[in-house]
Amino acid sequence: MTDDNTRTMEATWHIEYEHAMGETAQQFFEWMRTDGELYGRHCPGCDRVLIPPRSFCDQCFTDTDEWMQVADRGEIHSVTVQHYSYEGLPDAPLAIVRVDLDGADTGLMHWADGDDIDLSDPDVPRNELAVGTRVRARWKPPEQRTGAITDIEYFEPV
């Protein structure tokens, strides 16, 4: 990485972890895998349905009290299309969206795409995937699901 005669010493970090999901996220992912459905958690303090689901509401600082099914469709709150690929991350072009799902009070981060969408077109965020666009989840076939956020392939315009 040098352009003169000074020396550098190469070093790498490669460390593997196993992150605990917690029971709430685990249940959410299990319903994604088995039923192809999305659920949020209801807060008794502010009456919001929170997604991603969580066992406590940080605004009210209280336990959430019940699961509420939310739709696997909603509208794009915001979007960006990555045109540059980074090592170890999903390849570009890649549309990342926040979808505000019907029945939830908070948004979910995911991908967007569609059969008729060319993500290499720089105007896609202003047209096919503009703020306010109605989208729905395109689920992986049940046998390919692993119980992860990527069990939804992406959100596509309705």
Next chain:
Amino acid sequence: MSRDVAIVGVGQTDCVGQHTDRSHPELTYDAVSGALAHAGLGRADLDAVVFGTMDAFDGVNRVDRWQAGGAGATDTCFMKTSTGGTTGLSAGIAAYQQAASGLNGIDTVMAVCTQRVGESENTQPILNTVYDPLFDRPLGVGAITQAAFQATRYEQTYGLTDEERAAIAVKNRQHGLDNPHAHLHTDIDIEDVLASPLVTTPFHLHECAPSSDGSAAVVMTAGDRAETLRETPAWVTGEVEMADNKYLGDRPDLAYWGSLAVAGRELSRAVGVEDPFEFFDLAEFHSPFSTREVLNLEALGFAKKGEAGDWALEGVTHRDGEMPVDPSGGNLSSHPIGATGLIKLGETALQVMGEAGDRQVEGVENTLAQGCGGNIQLNALMALSATRP
């Protein structure tokens, strides 16, 4: 009651892609030595040292242990802060709070931050590890994603043209031409910005901060001693650091930065500011992407919602404009991430002292420095004045 505290010395290395001629602690030593010399102090005058960085960018875990000697902290009170892009200003705030408290006989405190973003092969995979491994990280989300979300939502809510965005980058890079410590010294125009590669919509390469190596140090002291060290010390008149939760989906409207507005109102209350546009003579913001400047101006009450989009294009935020923003060149000229906030604090101090060289704004009395980190989540602000509170 807290005591009056002023910044009395500022030191900084140049920001470059990689300082191959200096090791990590040598950079820290350079910045601290510079701040001490500027203040006319020696290491023995330091009662405490606060060091800031983010370990993963530098690839050395607990890198503060490598730094303690170069930071001037041997046999001295020492702590580390690491709050993402907020780190530098968090270090400044931690140093201020120690000096202001007077606890343990602490009067004079050094804040120093060193970051070597230029030493890793690629920054985005490191930024991705900041995110929730369950819901966000598999999507490839990074710091640029949240800024791009703000930009897209803002553009489609209030209207913001490519030229208005590009003018922010041009303004900052032109300011950076006059800053000898800035990383990028290239004179670009709007066409250059829009012709540079599209990184993630709507940002082109010139709208994104560079990956910089650099170190910054600020030394402050309590009470009358500050007035013996400098003709015009930079007095701290207020500071705040507040958190939001980590969920981008929880922000009610990404076109407006609600949690930053909360922090701004808290600072205004503490300092006694009614109208930030009238009160502050300049601001050094944390704007690593072009549109951040607009979101910052509106959240902090310099402009109403949807009003600041054309300010760079119209010259309002230029060094000689009505509300100069980032006269140093800002994050778009230099961005050693964990040190950037302290560079901002040091720059505002030099402006108050009237020692900012070619980047000096005329007649500076009150300044604002901002740090931001996390998922547009951790907001830090610090106000300085030429007049003792």
